[in-house]
Amino acid sequence: MSEPQAAPAAKRGGNHRKMELDPRLQAYRGVWVFVEHERGAIQPVSWELLGEGRKLADQLGVELAGVVMGAPGEATRQFCREAFHYGADLCYLVEDPVLTDYRNQPYTKALTDLVDTFQPEILMLGATTLGRDLAGSFATTLKTGLTADCTELNIDMDNRSLAATRPTFGGRLLCTIQTLNYRPQMATVRPRVMALPQPDRTRDGRIIEHRLGLIETDIITKVLEYIPDANVDKPQLAFADVIVAGGRGLKRQENFKLVEDLAAVLGAEVGASRPLVQAGWVDLERQVGQSGKTVRPKLYIAIGISGAIQHRVGMESSDVIVAINNDPQAPIFDFAHYGIVGNAMTVVPALIDAFRQQFAVMRRAG
């Protein structure tokens, strides 16, 4: 255990909140976002994080940086330019052939070197399979705090510390976590939890290049093959503008067809709550909620979904939520915008007709 350390300060006493930051850690300045991409495709959570990082950096009066790693070449550099459009002032760029595919060892080394050299106070990553793999490894290597799956990030200006709020116990409670006397403070955020900022194509920034200093023979794990997912039927739930989702209130598997029919009319994606996925009626890819996808469509129609907190945390950022449930006491009516108390078996077919008529009118009106 001889890794570099973001040295903890002397004593951690009773009153953490007012504690003076260790002088060695006061040099840590700036907000960083890890820009995740794989096989040429950006992971949009990176831009969502830059939007959030911009606010934090402005509040702290520091710069916002993107961290871009990958194979040498134009494609990797292009991600830097895009990061500027989404709010970064500068990008740290590590280009190396060994970074072509994601592997824990070289990525952890690259990030550790960058942080040791340039000392940011906050580092954020997307809570993806890659981001969680890297964040957990990196935080342990530097012996600093990491808060996973944050839903809200603020600065506590009393001590310049990051106040990271995350759901706990399946979303039943929220807790705010701080990393007081260690730097950098780290957080991961799940895709679609934060809003995607509007890119400003005129924004530019500076690139700071850093060398990795590893060669392929230093790296223990080898990529033998990469099998891309077949995209044909992959639901694009996270970025859908309209989602129709079904829950346990549908009672029978064949009734889920109502959800699919309404979705077809609306050109919507189909979603489901956890019980239907667990019952095997619906593919895991379509699960909305704490243990599934976070979504933020313009319209979310929940059919027979009671609105348990585990579901709610995955969809409450939707612009408009419509709930159809036969139980007037269902918790979903506490946070939906429009509610219909009624039997889905009769209301949904009527809704399909009503939307069809509406669309016919719109077409005639041109």
Added chain:
Amino acid sequence: MHIVVCIKQVPDSAQIRVHPVSNTIMRQGVPAIVNPYDLYAIEEALRLKDRYHGQVTVLSMGPPQAEAALRKAISFGADEAILLTDRAFAGADTLATSYALAAALTRINEELPIDLVFTGKQTIDGDTAQVGPGIAKRMGLELLTYVSQIDELDLERREATVRRRAEGGVQVLKTRLPCLVTMLEGINEVRFATMTNMFRAARYELKVWSKEMAGITDPSFIGLKGSPTVVAKVFAPQPRSQRAEMIGSEASSAQDLAINLVTKLSAKHPNLESEFAKTAGARA
């Protein structure tokens, strides 16, 4: 072959309630279960034991009652179980937890060298997915997260080939043993406990290790002291200020309800109107 599976006992989150006034978790009467994601790791270890022989050890850090989770693992077919329990571990965050587990694993490794460490992909109470990577880094093991399949173990050449879930596909990776693998959910189905193993689990004498027995001498790395993160505040999610606007009454016909809703959506949310225009256009 020696596999150690790290498991955690968690409250069944489906049955947790929050006290409406104090905002604390009401644990009374909530059953404690083996973290469901860990079951895939246990089963995968047992399958490898079926294929390659050897020993499966389960390790858990927790309060004394976490022994129930370890006995459960024995009943599925694990050979040995170690409970790492000490008041000094209380309040540990993921960094301090990985320190304690890595210490215990180092001790285990001295007794019987470890080829693979398995964990679940995350727990259902903390949901962080950080302890597995933390253990790997502390022990200098190769880390393979979200593994859906172990294609091959070559115990002679000390190599493993695994399939790892990435965001847009699957990586086939060849790595060196020993390594730490976090198993993806849904990749197998945990076996039923046999009568023999159930009896064995009931009689089995767990090893219970204190921090000293795990070789931990410096208390500043464990528990609250070893945790860089502090919980500043715990609170219940705020209800939205307004309840849903209810459409119609229970006496309304389904048609009226539907037309009423569609009209409202179109009138009050012009951005939806443009969304619908796409749909209407697409279907014209």
